[in-house]
Amino acid sequence: GAGVSQTPSNKVTEKGKYVELRCDPISGHTALYWYRQSLGQGPEFLIYFQGTGAADDSGLPNDRFFAVRPEGSVSTLKIQRTERGDSAVYLCASSPTAGVSPLHFGNGTRLTVT
Amino acid sequence: QKEVEQNSGPLSVPEGAIASLNCTYSDRGSQSFFWYRQYSGKSPELIMSIYSNGDKEDGRFTAQLNKASQYVSLLIRDSQPSDSATYLCAVTTGGGNKLTFGTGTQLKVEL
Numbered sequence: 356g357a358g359v360s361q362t363p364s365n366k367v368t369e370k371g372k373y374v375e376l377r378c379d380p381i382s383g384h385t386a387l388y389w390y391r392q393s394l395g396q397g398p399e400f401l402i403y404f405q406g407t408g409a410a411d412d413s414g415l416p417n418d419r420f421f422a423v424r425p426e427g428s429v430s431t432l433k434i435q436r437t438e439r440g441d442s443a444v445y446l447c448a449s450s451p452t453a454g455v456s457p458l459h460f461g462n463g464t465r466l467t468v469t
Numbered sequence: 470q471k472e473v474e475q476n477s478g479p480l481s482v483p484e485g486a487i488a489s490l491n492c493t494y495s496d497r498g499s500q501s502f503f504w505y506r507q508y509s510g511k512s513p514e515l516i517m518s519i520y521s522n523g524d525k526e527d528g529r530f531t532a533q534l535n536k537a538s539q540y541v542s543l544l545i546r547d548s549q550p551s552d553s554a555t556y557l558c559a560v561t562t563g564g565g566n567k568l569t570f571g572t573g574t575q576l577k578v579e580l
Contacts, residue, residue: 378493386566388568390570391535395477395571395572396572396573397473397475397557397570397571397573398513398570399570400567400569400570403566405505405566410566411563411566411567413563437523441485446512446513452502453566454500454565454566454567454568455498455500455501455520455561457503457515458503458515458559458568459514459515459516460503460513460514462511462512463512
């Protein structure tokens with residue numbers, strides 16, 4: 356596709372459940388980023404991939420959060436034992452080259468934990 | 470100290486005026502600087518990128534960078550109601566590949 360695609364656009368889950376959020380980056384972009392944005396805040400860095408490997412996962416808040424990018428394209432953000440505090444918009448972005456090129460964002464997944 | 474700081478606003482300017490948005494950052498090693506615009510309920514979209522000291526102009530937008538003072542600004546000339554949005558400053562940190570965002574400044578352009 357032409358842009359970064361994120362699915363689902365909305366996800367409502369119960370506290371304690373497991374969720375997966377998917378991101379399909381722009382074709383050819385080697386760098387892929389995950390951010391989390393709460394209301395009234397800027398995007399908060401979670402993790403970024405350069406190719407298949409997680410180059411920096413320092414933003415993951417705890418071990419309930421995990422992300423993979425097994426073939427260097429599509430990425431999945433996985434959240435175990437969800438908590439109400441995990442409710443936010445999860446944004447995925449990609450760029451041709453990490454650090455220098457601007458990020459292109461998807462439309463985000465709005466996660467609501469009840 | 471936050472890595473990237475912005476005044477949350479709202480900043481209100483009349484239509485046709487110049488809007489000035491400011492951002493300071495703490496990492497002296499930062500090399501790439503970006504301004505994103507975010508409409509309510511939408512994702513951030515890139516407005517400007519700047520990599521060296523000085524001014525960079527693109528249409529009604531001018532980005533200014535001063536690495537010695539660790540600040541970057543965005544000027545919007547001839548502000549339009551459609552410019553009303555939150556403007557996010559983003560700076561590469563942590564060795565250059567991580568993009569850190571400020572909390573954003575809400576801009577309101579009034580008729």
